[in-house]
Amino acid sequence: MPDATSSRSYLQVWDDTVTLRDLLLSLIITTTLCLGGYILAPERPPLPLMLGLGGALLGFVISTIAFRPKRRMDEEPSSGVGEEPSSGVGTQTSSRIDTTSPGDAIKEV
Amino acid sequence: MDPALILQMIIAAIIAAVVYTAIGVAPGTDETAVLAPVTLALIVAGIPLPVVLAFFMAAIVAKKLTDSIPVAVAGIPGGVMSAPMVEHAMILKREGQATLSIRKMASGSVIGTLVALPISLLLAALLTPLADVVGQYASQIFFAGAIFLALMSKARLISLISILLLAVLIQALRHFYWGMGIISEDKVVFISFFLGITIGPMMLNLLQLTVGSERDKLKSSEPKTITLQRQDKTESQRWPNPFKVLTPQESASAAVSSTIGSATFFMSPVGITIFLGEVMSSLAKGKVAKACRAISSMDAVTNASYIAGTLIPLAALGIPMSPMAIGPGNAFFNAPPVLTLENNAHHLMSFSDITIASIIGAAVALLLTYPIAVRYARAICAFVFRHIPHEAFIGTFFALVMLLAYMDAGVAGILGVLVLALVSGVLNRWGVNYGVQFMTLYAAPWLMGLIA
Numbered sequence: 001m002p003d004a005t006s007s008r009s010y011l012q013v014w015d016d017t018v019t020l021r022d023l024l025l026s027l028i029i030t031t032t033l034c035l036g037g038y039i040l041a042p043e044r045p046p047l048p049l050m051l052g053l054g055g056a057l058l059g060f061v062i063s064t065i066a067f068r069p070k071r072r073m074d075e076e077p078s079s080g081v082g083e084e085p086s087s088g089v090g091t092q093t094s095s096r097i098d099t100t101s102p103g104d105a106i107k108e109v
Numbered sequence: 110m111d112p113a114l115i116l117q118m119i120i121a122a123i124i125a126a127v128v129y130t131a132i133g134v135a136p137g138t139d140e141t142a143v144l145a146p147v148t149l150a151l152i153v154a155g156i157p158l159p160v161v162l163a164f165f166m167a168a169i170v171a172k173k174l175t176d177s178i179p180v181a182v183a184g185i186p187g188g189v190m191s192a193p194m195v196e197h198a199m200i201l202k203r204e205g206q207a208t209l210s211i212r213k214m215a216s217g218s219v220i221g222t223l224v225a226l227p228i229s230l231l232l233a234a235l236l237t238p239l240a241d242v243v244g245q246y247a248s249q250i251f252f253a254g255a256i257f258l259a260l261m262s263k264a265r266l267i268s269l270i271s272i273l274l275l276a277v278l279i280q281a282l283r284h285f286y287w288g289m290g291i292i293s294e295d296k297v298v299f300i301s302f303f304l305g306i307t308i309g310p311m312m313l314n315l316l317q318l319t320v321g322s323e324r325d326k327l328k329s330s331e332p333k334t335i336t337l338q339r340q341d342k343t344e345s346q347r348w349p350n351p352f353k354v355l356t357p358q359e360s361a362s363a364a365v366s367s368t369i370g371s372a373t374f375f376m377s378p379v380g381i382t383i384f385l386g387e388v389m390s391s392l393a394k395g396k397v398a399k400a401c402r403a404i405s406s407m408d409a410v411t412n413a414s415y416i417a418g419t420l421i422p423l424a425a426l427g428i429p430m431s432p433m434a435i436g437p438g439n440a441f442f443n444a445p446p447v448l449t450l451e452n453n454a455h456h457l458m459s460f461s462d463i464t465i466a467s468i469i470g471a472a473v474a475l476l477l478t479y480p481i482a483v484r485y486a487r488a489i490c491a492f493v494f495r496h497i498p499h500e501a502f503i504g505t506f507f508a509l510v511m512l513l514a515y516m517d518a519g520v521a522g523i524l525g526v527l528v529l530a531l532v533s534g535v536l537n538r539w540g541v542n543y544g545v546q547f548m549t550l551y552a553a554p555w556l557m558g559l560i561a
Contacts, residue, residue, distance in 0.1 A: 064496065
C-alpha cells in the first residue's frame with residue numbers, strides 16, 4: 001500500500017486521479033526498464049526493440065502490482081425507474097438469474 | 110495466402126482484442142496515444158504487414174466496442190471518441206437503463222463495423238485511379254487538409270495560426286539536428302515529432318506537475334469517484350443478437366450514419382459523430398428513444414469512420430489522407446526505416462491482402478469482444494477500475510514514446526519529443542485538434558520551402 005501519511009492529496013492527470021509518488025515511481029521504473037532493455041540488449045535486430053518492449057510490459061506489470069488504483073467505487077443498486085426496456089429488447093429477456101461462466105460466452109459464438 | 114500467415118493474423122487479432130478491451134475501458138486513454146506507438150513498434154520490429162493490419166483492425170474494433178462501456182456504466186468516457194455519447198448515456202443511466210445502454214451502443218458498433226468494411230473497400234476501389242495524382246500533390250493536399258480541418262474545428266483562428274507555428278518549430282528542429290550533426294543530412298526525423306504531437310496533452314499534464322501553482326490546480330483531496338451501475342442480471346444472460354437489440358429504425362439510422370461516416374473519411378471523426386448523432390436522435394420521439402437512437406448511431410459512426418479512415422487511404426491512396434490514417438494508423442504509411450511515404454503498406458500489400466487482414470481482424474474482435482463486452486460489461490469495468498492503476502498506463506505509454514524517440518534520433522529525439530509535446534499539448538488544450546497538427550507535420554517541409 002502506498003504512503004498513508006505524506007500525500008493524501010491526489011492529482012488529476014490524463015483524466016484520472018494519481019498520487020505524485022506513485023506516478024513518478026511508475027514513470028521511472030517503466031522508462032528505465034524499457035530504455036535499459038533497448039540500450040543494453042545485444043546489437044542483433046530485432047533483439048533491442050524486443051527487449052525494450054518487454055521492458056515496457058514488465059514495467060506495466062510491476063506498476064499494476066505495486067500501486068493501488070486511486071479510484072473510489074460506489075455501487076448503485078440495480079435500477080429503480082423504468083424497469084421495462086423501452087424498445088426492442090423485450091423479446092430477449094431471459095428468466096435465468098444465475099451467472100454463466102465466461103466459457104459459455106465463447107461457446108455460443 | 111499462406112496458411113501460416115493467416116494463423117499469425119488470427120493470433121495477432123486475438124491478442125489485440127484482449128489487450129484493447131482492457132485499454133478501451135480505462136478512462137482517458139486516447140485512441141492515437143494508445144494505438145500509434147504500438148503499431149509503429151510492431152512495424153519497425155519487422156512483423157509482416159498483414160499481421161500488423163489484422164492486429165490494428167482488431168484493436169480498433171475492440172477498443173470502439175469497449176470504450177463506450179464506462180460511459181454507460183459510470184458516465185465517464187473511455188476515450189476521446191466516446192465523450193460525445195456521455196450526455197445521452199447519462200439520460201439512460203438516470204432512467205436505470207445502463208444495461209440497455211451498453212447493448213444499444215455495442216450493437217451500434219457491430220453495425221458500424223459490418224457496414225464500414227464493405228463500403229470502405231468499395232470506395233477504395235473507386236478512388237484508386239486518383240492515387241497517382243494524389244501522390245504528386247501530397248504536400249499541398251496535407252496543407253489544404255490542415256486548413257480544412259482548422260476551419261471545421263471550434264477553435265478556428267488558433268488552429269489556422271498554429272499551422273504556421275508548428276511548421277516553423279518542426280522544420281527548425283530538423284535543421285537543428287542536421288546543423289549539429291546529430292542526424293545525417295539524408296535522414297529526415299519524423300517518428301519523434303509524430304509522437305511528440307501524440308502525447309502532447311499527457312506530457313503537458315505531466316510538466317504542469319513541475320510548476321507549483323499549476324500543480325495546485327490539478328490537486329484534489331478525493332480520489333476519482335466512479336459510480337458503477339449494477340447490471341440487470343436477467344438481461345445480461347443471453348448472447349444478444351445486435352439486430353434484435355436495436356429497433357428497425359435504430360438499425361436503419363445506424364446503417365445510414367455508418368455509410369455517411371465512411372464516405373466522409375477525410376473529416377474529423379468526432380465532429381461527424383456529434384453531427385450525425387444529433388440528426389438521428391432528432392428523428393426519434395421520447396427521451397429514452399432519442400437517447401437510444403443517438404448512442405447507437407454515434408457508436409456506429411465512430412466505428413465506421415475509424416475503419417474507413419484507415420482502409421480507404423491505405424487501400425486506395427498510399428498517403429495518410431484522413432485524421433485516422435494520419436493519427437493512430439500512421440505507421441502503415443510512414444515508419445522509417447521500414448516504411449516511407451513512397452514505399453509503404455499501400456505499395457507493399459495487395460488489395461486482397463488488405464481485405465483479408467481487415468476482415469480477419471474485425472471478425473475476431475467482433476466475435477470475441479462483442480458477446481463478452483455485452484455480458485460482462487460491469488465486471489470488466491470493475492476489474493480495470495479496481496486493479497489497474499492509472500499510473501501504470503501513463504508510465505507504459507510514456508516509456509514506449511521515449512523508446513521510439515530514442516530509436517529515431519537518440520537523446521536529441523527525446524528532447525525533440527519534449528519540446529514539441531509541450532507546444533502541441535498547449536495547442537491541443539486550446540482546441541487545435543490532432544488532425545490539424547498531424548497534417549501540418551506532413552506539410553511542414555513544403556510550407557517552409559515557400560518562404561525560404
